[in-house]
Amino acid sequence: MDTILSPLYYAVSWIIVQFHSFYSLIFDANSGAAWGLSIVSLVVLIRICLIPLFVKQIKSTRNMQALQPKMKAIQERYKSDKQRQSEEMMKLYKESGTNPLSSCLPILAQSPFFISLYQVLSHIAQNKTVGFIDPTLLASAQKAHIFGAPLAAKFMDSAEKIQSLGASVTDVRVVTVIMIVLMSASQFYTQRQLMTKNVDLTVKTPFMQQQKMLMYVFPVMFAVFGINFPVGVLVYWLTTNVWTMGQQMFVIRRNPTPGSKAFTERQERLRAQGKLVESPAEVAAKEAAEEARQNRQQPKRQTKAKRQGGAGAGTSAPTGSAQNRTRASSAAGSSEASQDAKEKGGTPAKGGASGSRNTKSGQRKGQQRPKHPSKK
Numbered sequence: 001m002d003t004i005l006s007p008l009y010y011a012v013s014w015i016i017v018q019f020h021s022f023y024s025l026i027f028d029a030n031s032g033a034a035w036g037l038s039i040v041s042l043v044v045l046i047r048i049c050l051i052p053l054f055v056k057q058i059k060s061t062r063n064m065q066a067l068q069p070k071m072k073a074i075q076e077r078y079k080s081d082k083q084r085q086s087e088e089m090m091k092l093y094k095e096s097g098t099n100p101l102s103s104c105l106p107i108l109a110q111s112p113f114f115i116s117l118y119q120v121l122s123h124i125a126q127n128k129t130v131g132f133i134d135p136t137l138l139a140s141a142q143k144a145h146i147f148g149a150p151l152a153a154k155f156m157d158s159a160e161k162i163q164s165l166g167a168s169v170t171d172v173r174v175v176t177v178i179m180i181v182l183m184s185a186s187q188f189y190t191q192r193q194l195m196t197k198n199v200d201l202t203v204k205t206p207f208m209q210q211q212k213m214l215m216y217v218f219p220v221m222f223a224v225f226g227i228n229f230p231v232g233v234l235v236y237w238l239t240t241n242v243w244t245m246g247q248q249m250f251v252i253r254r255n256p257t258p259g260s261k262a263f264t265e266r267q268e269r270l271r272a273q274g275k276l277v278e279s280p281a282e283v284a285a286k287e288a289a290e291e292a293r294q295n296r297q298q299p300k301r302q303t304k305a306k307r308q309g310g311a312g313a314g315t316s317a318p319t320g321s322a323q324n325r326t327r328a329s330s331a332a333g334s335s336e337a338s339q340d341a342k343e344k345g346g347t348p349a350k351g352g353a354s355g356s357r358n359t360k361s362g363q364r365k366g367q368q369r370p371k372h373p374s375k376k
Contacts (some may be wrong), residue, residue: 005112005115005116005119008112008113008115008116009116009119009120009130009131010131010132011116011131012042012113012116012117012120012131013120013130013131013132013133014131014132015042015045016035016038016039016042016120016133017132017133017137019037019038019041019042020034020035020038020137023037023038029140030140030143030144031144032144032145032146032147032151034144035140035141035144035151035232036144036146036151036232036235039117039151039232039235039236039239040235040239042113042117042236043236043239043240043243044239044243046110046113046240047110047240047243047244047247050109050110053109054247058251058255060098063096063097063098064098067092067093067096067098070092071089071092074088074089074092110240114233114236114237117232117233117236118229118230118233120133121151121152121230121232121233122152122230124138124141124142124151124152125150125152125153125154125161125165125230127142142165142166143166145166145167146175146231146235147171147175148167148168148171148172148175149167149171149172149175149176149231150162150165150166150167150172150231151230151231151232151235152165152230152231152232153165153167153172153176153230153231154172154176154227154228154229154230154231155172155173155176155177155180155226155227155228156227156228157172172231175231176226176227176229176231176234179226179231179234179235179238180222180223180226180227180234181223182238183222183226183234183237183238183241184219184220184222184223184226185219186238186241186242186245187218187219187222187241188215188216188218188219189245190241190244190245190248191214191215191218192215193245193248193249193252194248194252195212195215196261197252197256197260197261197262222237253266254266
């Protein structure tokens, strides 16, 4: 590993030495401020160089979100043929110009520098020169403390090793725990911000579930691995997390994903500033929807006692009146039918007149036609 990454050891150590020379003009050369700011400046320099990859990562992530419904359809269609499924997936990626690995490019590009810094700080802890860190700079780096914790100290180091670096176990563990908590919290907030504000909520895809899972997995991974990182590496990783969080906030505010909550907020800001001109059709549709919402009347709520009282009063009175009306109409119908039958020389129809109600079913009977005189 040392042979493969040896050029990076020289590159990382040279960058740190140059920044240390600059900050030594402001702070003490052996102070934690000079060495700590050198590591922070290393992170900033690396992340500035990775901005093009970050932009590519954003585009790839959005393309992957847009392709999720099509990918799911392919998986359902060729779920019994894995080879055909892979071919169709690659064809879909090629047609859309999407690379699934693009979302991981910033992390992959940053990993060699992270490993190199880890090895440089490990050499300092072991009192070994590395790259451009000569014996004079090595002694200066070993004296550098950040809030009482040496740059090369770890949470899991023994008391003897920590004392050899001129610090106490309590100081080292308190500082490392605080930095690990901040590192995990910044990672969680960054991922949560992406999930809650910059995801198209109108499309439910497996990609959203994966992102939600990573939101909880990554902070736990940082907490577990952080106890084995030197303080200088924790400074590096905390700085890069804060940079990622700020960079993502800027991108979400200025260029959010269409259909996301951040996109709606941006549209409202532009509309309030008069920079967003809507078509007359959209304005008319919004006004019609607002007017319909205002004119919609909601039923008034009543207590249980009022509902029961209203129901009792409403059912008892109509029942009696309905019976009276039924009897009156039945009597009137019978008299009219008898009169018609007498005038025609016929007999009244059995079963009452037309319009009478069946006492069993409560339904009106149809009007019965009188029999023909020839059929008597």
